[in-house]
Amino acid sequence: MNYWLIKSEPDECSISDVANAPQQQLRWDGIRNYQARNFLREMKPADQVMFYHSSCANIGIAGLVEVAGSAYSDPLQFDPNSAYYDARSPIENPRWSAIDVRFVNQAKQVLSLKILKKMPELSESALLNRARLSVMPLTSDEWQAIHSAVDW
DNA sequence: GCCAACGTTGGC
DNA sequence: GCCAACGTTGGC
Numbered sequence: 045m046n047y048w049l050i051k052s053e054p055d056e057c058s059i060s061d062v063a064n065a066p067q068q069q070l071r072w073d074g075i076r077n078y079q080a081r082n083f084l085r086e087m088k089p090a091d092q093v094m095f096y097h098s099s100c101a102n103i104g105i106a107g108l109v110e111v112a113g114s115a116y117s118d119p120l121q122f123d124p125n126s127a128y129y130d131a132r133s134p135i136e137n138p139r140w141s142a143i144d145v146r147f148v149n150q151a152k153q154v155l156s157l158k159i160l161k162k163m164p165e166l167s168e169s170a171l172l173n174r175a176r177l178s179v180m181p182l183t184s185d186e187w188q189a190i191h192s193a194v195d196w
Numbered sequence: 197g198c199c200a201a202c203g204t205t206g207g208c
Numbered sequence: 209g210c211c212a213a214c215g216t217t218g219g220c
Contacts, residue, residue, distance in 0.1 A: 051205090051206085053206090076204095077204095077205095098205085098206060098207085099205075099206050099207080103206085103207075157207080175205070175206075175207095176204075176205045176206070177205090178205080178206095
């Protein structure tokens with residue numbers, strides 16, 4: 045069992061969108077950063093993923109999802125009408141990956157970034173120390189600290 | 197291979 | 209809207 049954190053702008057995709065999706069399952073796509081992509085490819089079914097809302101009025105941990113299946117080729121990279129189109133991605137060896145996530149739980153209230161910054165367990169975390177990374181692993185200690193701090 | 201220019205992320 | 213962080217691009 046691995047632990048992860050993914051960031052999403054709730055205007056684009058919120059934890060409620062996952063909860064309201066058919067089978068409460070949604071494709072997580074549009075990742076165009078190699079490090080984030082590599083993490084996506086390491087994800088295994090049933091891995092637990094904290095769902096973080098970024099660039100919004102209420103920044104922080106908004107819910108919990110789980111990995112529904114292994115990473116696969118992100119179809120948007122081959123869609124010329126998509127903002128995520130990548131003309132240089134070879135069809136025979138797709139550059140970008142997507143993953144399906146399944147809803148697990150939604151926080152009664154978002155665990156704010158302000159509180160996350162005060163948690164000693166997270167002082168070394170990628171979340172607080174690595175700018176501009178939208179997919180990252182969490183240690184089990186980090187995951188537990190977050191999980192027990194959220195009001196579910 | 198270096199590095200300046202440029203674009204994007206994301207908090208404030 | 210601003211700006212720091214930082215990944216990517218492309219000239220040399």
